[in-house]
Amino acid sequence: MDPAVSAVLADYEARAEREQEIWSTRSADENLRRRDEMLLPVGRAAGMLMNLLIKEGEARRILEVGSSYGYSTTWLAEAARAIGGKVISLELQAAKTQYAYTQLERAALADFVEFRVGDALASLRQLPGPFDFVLIDLWKDLYVPVFELLHRKLSPGAIVVADNMLFPEEFRAEARAYRQRVRAAAGMSSVLLAVGNGLEVSRYQ
Numbered sequence: 001m002d003p004a005v006s007a008v009l010a011d012y013e014a015r016a017e018r019e020q021e022i023w024s025t026r027s028a029d030e031n032l033r034r035r036d037e038m039l040l041p042v043g044r045a046a047g048m049l050m051n052l053l054i055k056e057g058e059a060r061r062i063l064e065v066g067s068s069y070g071y072s073t074t075w076l077a078e079a080a081r082a083i084g085g086k087v088i089s090l091e092l093q094a095a096k097t098q099y100a101y102t103q104l105e106r107a108a109l110a111d112f113v114e115f116r117v118g119d120a121l122a123s124l125r126q127l128p129g130p131f132d133f134v135l136i137d138l139w140k141d142l143y144v145p146v147f148e149l150l151h152r153k154l155s156p157g158a159i160v161v162a163d164n165m166l167f168p169e170e171f172r173a174e175a176r177a178y179r180q181r182v183r184a185a186a187g188m189s190s191v192l193l194a195v196g197n198g199l200e201v202s203r204y205q
Contacts, residue, residue, distance in 0.1 A: 005078050008107040009047070012071045016041050028170075036093070039069050042137065042163050046196035047075035050135060053159055053201075059132035060085030061155065065120050065146050066138030067091035070100025072163075076135065077109040087113045088127065090120045092138075121145055129153025137163040140174035144181050151185055154204040160188075166198025175200075 016039045023031055023038065041047075054062060054076065062080055067073050067089040076087045091097045097115045104110040116123045120138055124146065132155050136146055143162060154160070160182070165175045175198070182202050183190045190202035 001078065002108070005074065005107045005109065008074055008103050009044075009071070012039065012041060012069075012074070012103070013044065015039055016071075032170075036096075039071060041068075041071035042075075042135075043196035046161075046163065046199055047072060049193075049195055049199070050133075050161055051075045051079045053161075054079035054085070054133050055082055057132065057157070057159060058083050058085075059159065061130065061132045062087040063127070063131045063134045063150075064089040065124070065134065065136045065150075067097060067100050067115065068137070069096050070103050072135060072137060073100050073113060074103060074107060074109065076133075077104060077112045078107070080112045081109060085112070085132075088116060089113055090116050090118075090123045090138075092117070092119065121149060124149040124153075127153065130155035130158070132158050134158065134160045135163070136160065140164060140171040140178075143174060143178040147178065147182055147185070151188075151204075156205045158204040160200075160202040160204070162200040162202075164197045165192055165200045166194065168197070 019038050062076050062085055064076055073089050080087050094117050097117050104113055130153055136143055164171055179200050182188055187205040188202050193199045193201055
């Protein structure tokens, strides 16, 4: 991997490690209140898996629903650059998008990402698709509504990855509801992988 990309990912991971130490010292209520201050990244194994899936499937039209601070965006953008693709990344908070963009500039990947700031469902309604690869990683109660809008915008063979299927445990009910919905959807095949915080990896048709 390009040294500039590796350096950015290493910085993200160092920050995540520091935050994890802080996380372990605070109450569950405080952690929930302050979640938006934390990276809470998908992790290296999940990032590498998605990067590989995009490259092997030549999935050039990539959608990320929930940029957060841009760790997963970096993995997606590196793959997009390798195959001549583009990432559209949706994020509610402009400050997070700005942080992510700064890191992408450091990694020389900013040209491969288009950020859309605002409500994810509203943004999705405006996007025509089709999409070859999608990462869903935002508030868990939005996973099913996101999929409802997304399903008809998938290209044949498209891959959809949903994070946080196993952890944190407090969101398992929402994760289960998402898995039930995606597995019941027309043309979808799906599997739960114990990678990172748990990934539901689904393929359309």
